[in-house]
Amino acid sequence: MTDTPTLAPAPPVAPPGITRRGGRWIDHWEPEDEAFWQRTGRRVARRNLVFSIFAENIAFSVWTLWSISSALLVAHYGFGFSAAQMFFLVAVPNVVGAILRIPYTFAVPRFGGRNWTVVSGLLLLVPTILLAVAVGNPGTPYWAFLLIAATAGFGGGNFASSMTNISFFYPDKSKGLALGLNAAGGNVGVALIQLGLPLIVGAGGLFGLVGASAAGVDLARAGWVWAALGVVAAVCAWFFMDNLSVSLATFREQITVVRHKHTWIVSWLYIGTFGSFIGYSSAFPLLILLQFPEVPAANFAFLGALVGSVARPFGGWLSDRIGGARVTLWNFVAMAAGTVVVIVAVDAGRWPLFLGAFLLVFVTTGIGNGSTFRMIPMIFQQQALREAGDDGDRAAALARGRTEAAAVIGLSSAVGAFGGFLIVATFGVLGLVNDGRVPTSAVATAFVIFLGFYVTCVLLTWWNYGRRGSALAGADI
Template sequence: MTAERNGSTTIETTPGTTGTPAGTAAGAEITSTRGRWLHHWDAEDTGQWESVGRAIAKRNLAWSIACEFLGFVVWQLWSIVVVFLPGAGFTFSSGELFWLISIPSLVGATLRIPYTFMVARFGGRNWTIVSALLLLIPTVGLALCVGNPETPFGAMLAVAALAGLGGGNFASSMANITYFFPAREKGWALGLNAAGGNLGAAVAQFMVPLAVTLLAAGTLGLPLAGLMWVPFILIAAWGAWKYMDNLTSAKSDIAGSLASLREPHLWILALLYIGTFGSFIGFSAVFPKLIMDSFGAGVGIPIGPAIISLAFLGALIGSLARPYGGKLADRWGGARVTVACFGVLSLTALAQLLTLPLGSFPLFLSLFLVLFAAAGAGNGSTYRMIPMVFALRASSTDSPDGGKMSAARKGSAALGIISAIGAYGGFVVPQVLNASRQATGGYQGAFIGFVAAYLILMALTWAVYLRPSSAASLSRV
C-alpha cells in the first residue's frame, strides 16, 4: 500500500499485502519524492523485492529496453542509408561511404565511457529521458542532409557522427538496470536489456527500405529514414518520464573504475569483446554495403517497388544468439564457449575468403549468418566472463590491489569500460574492409586479416583462461 507523508510517497512493504509470499518478512520501506526519486531501495532485500521491488524493476526495465532499442536504431541508420545515397543523387566515393558507416561507431564507443557515469550523476529516469530526446538531433539532421544532394560530405559526416549518441545509450541503460535487480537476477535482466537493444540494428535495416520507397509513394523519400523514428523517440521519452524512477542509491564508482583499469584482465577481456561484440556491430553496419558492392541492388525481398536487403538478417541472428551464448556459458563456462565462437568465426571468415570469387549470393549470405551467430553467442559468453574473472581475481594475491576491493565493484566498473572498448570494433571492421577495397579492389585481404585476428584471440582465450598450467587458475570462468 502507499501513503502520502510530508510531500513524499511511502511505498510500504507490509507482510500479507498482495504480491508478498506467505512467510516473507517485511522489507525496508521505500519512499518516493518529487521527480520520482526512490529512497531506501535495496534489491537484495528479499521482503522489499518480493512485495514491491520486482514490479518496479520490471517496469523500469521495459522502458529502458524501449529507449535502448531506439538508440541502436539511430546508431545503425547510416548503415542502410548509405546504400540509397547514389540513387538519391549523391556522388560520394566508396571510401567516403565507409566513413559514413563507421563514424557512428567511433563516436558511440567513445560516448559509452561518460554515459556510464550519467545515471549516478543525474538519475536513471532523468538521463534516460535526456538520452532519448538527444536522438532527435541525428534523426532530424539525417533527414535534412539526405534531402539535398548538394549537401557537402563534411556536413554529412558530422551528422553521421551524431548518430553515435545512440551507441552511448547502451552504457547508461545497462548501468541503470544494474542498480534495479538483485545479483541472482542481474544476468537475466542485463541480457534482456542488451538483446532488446541489439535488435534495433535489424529493425532499422528492415524498416528503412520500406519507408523510403513504399511510404514515399514510389519516389525515393530518403528523409523518411530519419523522420520515421521521431514519433517513437517522443513516445519512449514520454514513457521514461511517466513510468521510470531515479534511485538515490545509485552512486558513481570512480575508485572502482580506476582499480579495474589497473587489472590486466580488463584489457584482455576488452580485446576479446572487440572480437565478439566489435564483429557483431561492425559487420552489422557494413553488411548492406557489402551486399550492394558484391551483388548489386537487386538482391533481396521484393515488396512492391521496394527491394528489402537481406542484410537485416545478420543483425537479427546476432542479437538472438547473444542470450544463448550467455546460457551456454553458464553451463560450459564462458571461456570454453568463447574459444568455440572464435574457432567458428575464423573458419567462417576463411570459407568466405575462399568462396567470394564464386559470386554465389546464397553461399555468401549463409556464411555471414553463421558468422553473425558466432559473434552474437561470443558476445554473450564474453560478457558473462567479466564478473566471474573479477570475482576470482578479487580473492587472489596477484590482484593489483591485493584483493582489497570487492569483486562486485571492480566487475561492475569493468563492464562499462569493456563495453566501450569493444564497440570500437564497429569502427575497425568497416575501415579494414575499406582499406582492403582501396588497396586491392576487393575484400579478400580484409578477410585474411579477420581469420588471423580470430585465431589469435582464440589462442589468447585458451592460454589465459583454459590452459591447465595457467597461473591465474581461471579455467572455471
C-alpha cells in the same frame, strides 16, 4: 515450585521492502536477498528492463541509420559517392559512438540510470532531424554528411549507460540472461532500421512483398519517424524507470578498473564479439550491394543483425549454466571457422554460401556478446573477494566488485564499439587504395585479417580463464 515463564518465539521479521524517495530514487535495493527479490525486486527490475530495452532499441536504430541510408543517397538521390566514401559514412558513427560510451558509462553512477536514459533519448533528436534537413538539400556536401553521420554516435553511447544501469538491478544468478535481453533488444534495433527504413521511405523491400513507391524515396521521413521515437523513449523512461542509489559512485571509484589486466582482456574479447556484430551489421548492406549487385540488398541486409541479436540472450543464458569462459572459448572457435567459409564464398563469388556463412558468423557474434558480458561480473567479484582475503569484509568486497564490473561493462563496450569502426574502416581503406572500389580480393583480405584477430581471442580466453593453473580457472567465470 514456581513455574518458569517461557518466552514465545519472536515473529519472523518481514523482508524489507523498497525504500523510495523523490525523483524516482530507490534507496534500498538488495537483489541478492532472495526474500527481497521475490517480494518486490524482480517486478521492479523487470519493469526497468522492459523500458531500458525499448530506449536502447531506438538508440541502436539511430546509431546504424547510415548503414542503409548511405546506399539510398547514391541510388535514389544522385549523390556520386564512391564505395570508400559510403563505407566511411557508415564507419564514422561507430567511432563516435565508441568514444561516447566512456562518458555514458560514468553518467549512470553520477546522475542515475533513469535520469540518463531520459537525456540520452532526447539527444537522438540531433542526428535524426539533421538527416531529415540535409537530404532535402541536393547541394549538401559530403563533409556535411560526414558531420551529420557523426552525431548518430549519440545512439551508440546509449548502450554503455543502459548496460551499466541494468547490471545493478539483477542478482548475479540472473545477470547473464538480463544483460543478454537488454543488449539483444538494442541490437535488434539494427535489424529494424535495415528492414523498416526502406519500407518507410518508399524504397520497397521485405523480399519483394513491398514495392518501391511511385513518388520516389523520401529519406527525410525516416529522420522524422525516429526523432519521434526518441521522444517516446525519453517520456517512457521518465514515467516508468527508476534510479538506484546503490549505483552511485564517484569517478575515482570507477576509474580504478583501468589498472586491472582483466579489464583489457575482456575488452579485447568484446572487440571480437560486439565489434564484429556492429561492424558487420553496418557493412553488410554495402557488401551485398558491391559484391553481389544482382541481389536486392534491402531484402537481406537486416538478416545478419537479426540473427545476431536473437542469439545474444541465448549466449547469456547458456553462460549462466555452464560458464561464460567456456562458451566464449568455443564460440570464438566457431566464429573463426565461419570466417574461413566466408572467405571461400567471397573468392568463389557464391551468394548462397556467402549468406549462409555470414549468418553463422552473425550468430556467433551474438552468443559471444552474451557470454563475454556474463563473464565480467563474475571476474570482478572473484577478484574483489580474493583481494579482501579470508578475514576481509565479504559484503564490502562484493559491493566493490559490482561497482567495478559495472564500470568495466561500460568501458569494454566502448572498446568493442571501436572494433566495429575498425571493421568498416578496413573495407573503406581497402577501397581507397583501389581508386574508390572494393574488389573481391580486398574483401577477402579484410576477412583474413579478422580471422587472425579471432585466433588471438581463442588463445587469450583459454590462457586466462580455461587453462588449468590460470588464476581464475575453476572460479565459475
